[in-house]
Every structure is written in structure tokens, then in C-alpha cells.
Amino acid sequence: MPASAPPPTPAPVPAAATGSADRTRRADRPGSVPWVAMYHSVDDCSDDPYRVTVTPERLDAQLRWLHRRGLRGVGVAELLAARSRGEGRGLVGLTFDDGYADFLTNALPVLERWECGATLFVLPGRLGGENAWDPLGPRKPLLTADGIRAVAGAGVEIGSHGLTHVDLTKADDELLRAEVAESRAVLTELSGAPVEGFCYPYGTVDQRAVDAVRAAGYGYGCAIDPGGLNGVHVLPRVHIGENDTAVRLHLKYRLHRLRRRPVEGA
Structure with a gap:
């Protein structure tokens, strides 16, 4: 991009507008709570x-709202990297x-x-299978290995959801290691790219599961409501x-940071 003349000195900003801008900067600075859908x-x-x-059609309307x-929606690894550079505003x-x-x-x-970008959390132990963990159904097919490669080739971040979708807080040590560490190894080979993110099945998480995810080398982990736990994992x-139309999306976006503590390292 060619260089241009320096912009003129901006006019004084009203105090109310300055306060709004300060609140936005505080909301987007590293350490504040990132909004992740x-x-x-x-x-x-x-x-x-x-x-x-x-x-x-609903997804289209929701992205139009953003x-x-x-x-703009992005994958979580991209979001965290941008925030660490102080460039997360608007993401x-x-x-x-x-x-x-x-x-x-x-x-x-x-x-x-x-x-928009996104992160897709997959189950490498159920390639081409279905959502057998949902007893009420309906049965939905899961991506095959070729499907995951196609998604990765389109620029979507691939993350692990464990091998087979089990509650990690109830897993013994061997199963926990397999679900967390082995799933990362399989997905790294499958996608041809480092796997940075892990997503806790069912949203259930405890300190033991967090420690396993961190030890396996993941850069971050996604929960739902981590309770008293905190951190980028x-x-x-x-x-x-x-049912999330414009009004509900607005409320969820505005209330999210009020309900959560700051996340260190994010």
C-alpha cells in the first residue's frame, strides 16, 4: 500500500464518546473475556x-447481525493471537x-x-460415524477423514473434541490421556497442521482435565461455563x-462479559 500524507489532527472527542471508546478498548484488551460463540x-x-x-438461514442471519x-467471526486460535497483539477489536x-x-x-x-473463519472441534475416534452419545437422536453423520481435510483446506481451524465424546471428569487416567493426547496426535497427522485447541465434551471440566489438556500441548481449551476455573485452557x-434472533444475540453479546471473570492469558 503506498504511503500517504499524515492525517489532520483530529478534533477533540466528547467526553461521553471517549468513555465509550475506553470501555471498548478495555473489553478487547488481552486478559478480558473473549466472546466465543x-x-x-x-x-x-x-x-x-x-x-x-x-x-x-438462521446462521446466515446471525452472521449478518455480526x-x-x-x-467478524474467526477461529479461536486466530482470535487469541490477534488479542495478544492488541488487534482483537471487532473479532x-x-x-x-x-x-x-x-x-x-x-x-x-x-x-x-x-x-468469517471458525474452529471446528472434531472426534477422530468417530470418523464417518454418528452422534451415538445423544440417546434421543436424531442421528447425524459425522465428517470422514476426507471431509476434515476438506474443511482444513478451506482455512477452518481444526481442534479436538476428544477421541469419542466422553465426559473427561469421569474418565480414568488411561482414558483421559487417550481422549486428550492421542486425539491431538491423530488430528495433527490427519490435518497436516498443528492442533492448538481442545473442546471439553458436554462442557464438563475439572482441574484434572485442564491439566491433561495443558500437558498434551494444547494452546487453549474451550468449555461452556468453567465455574471457578480460569485461564486460557x-x-x-x-x-x-x-431461537437466537437479533435481540437475543444482542443480549448475549452484552451480558457475556458481565457474567464472566477476566481470563488470564486470553
Whole structure:
């Protein structure tokens, strides 16, 4: 980009506007709570007992809402890196859990339309399988190895959701290691890129699980509500569903930082 003349000296900013700008800078500085949205499946949601599905049309409307407010969705690794440089203003995290096959067909085109990135948390122990952990169904196919490579090739960050979607707080030491460390090794080989992020199945997390994720070399971990735990390996997230229209999104975005403590290292 060619150099240009220095801009003119700006006019004095009203005190009210200065206060608003200061609040925005405080909200985006490293250490404050990043806003990370949690999605799952993007498909028809007429049969959705766990409320984990949004339609492509609803996702499109939600990303339009972000765009109109000067916000852009990115993957969590990109979000954290930008915040560490002091460049996180206007960025929010978008995450999709479980690695449903509909991410490739339904979610990715919508993300690309709005020039958004995302993190997809997948289960390398269930490649090409289905969501057998949801007893009420409906059964949804999961991405194959080729599907995960296609998603990674489109620029989406791939993270681990464990090997098979088990509650890590109830796992013995051997299972915990397999779900956390082995899943990272498999995904690194599969995607051809370092795997930085882990997502705790069911959102359940305790200090033992956090320690295992950190020891396995992950740069961050995503929870839902980590309770008294804190740090970049237990990032809180906001569930986004089919009923989240503009008003609900606005409230969730505004209230998120009021409900959470600052996250050290984020």
C-alpha cells in the first residue's frame, strides 16, 4: 500500500464518546473475556431435542447481525493471537462442536459468504460415524477423514473434541490421556497442521482435565461455563441456537462479559 500524507489532527472527542471508546478498548484488551460463540449442527432443526441445531438461514442471519455491528467471526486460535497483539477489536470467536458432516455442506458456504473463519472441534475416534452419545437422536453423520481435510483446506481451524465424546471428569487416567493426547496426535497427522485447541465434551471440566489438556500441548481449551476455573485452557463460550434472533444475540453479546471473570492469558 503506498504511503500517504499524515492525517489532520483530529478534533477533540466528547467526553461521553471517549468513555465509550475506553470501555471498548478495555473489553478487547488481552486478559478480558473473549466472546466465543458455540454452535453444533447446521441443518434442519425440526427434530432437535438437545437444541444443538441451527438452520443455514438462521446462521446466515446471525452472521449478518455480526457484520452490521462491525464484528467478524474467526477461529479461536486466530482470535487469541490477534488479542495478544492488541488487534482483537471487532473479532469474535466462532466454534462448531462435534464435527458434523453438515458443517462442510451447510455451514462452510455461509461462513465464506460473510468472510468469517471458525474452529471446528472434531472426534477422530468417530470418523464417518454418528452422534451415538445423544440417546434421543436424531442421528447425524459425522465428517470422514476426507471431509476434515476438506474443511482444513478451506482455512477452518481444526481442534479436538476428544477421541469419542466422553465426559473427561469421569474418565480414568488411561482414558483421559487417550481422549486428550492421542486425539491431538491423530488430528495433527490427519490435518497436516498443528492442533492448538481442545473442546471439553458436554462442557464438563475439572482441574484434572485442564491439566491433561495443558500437558498434551494444547494452546487453549474451550468449555461452556468453567465455574471457578480460569485461564486460557477453560475459555467460556456462549451457546447459540435457532431461537437466537437479533435481540437475543444482542443480549448475549452484552451480558457475556458481565457474567464472566477476566481470563488470564486470553
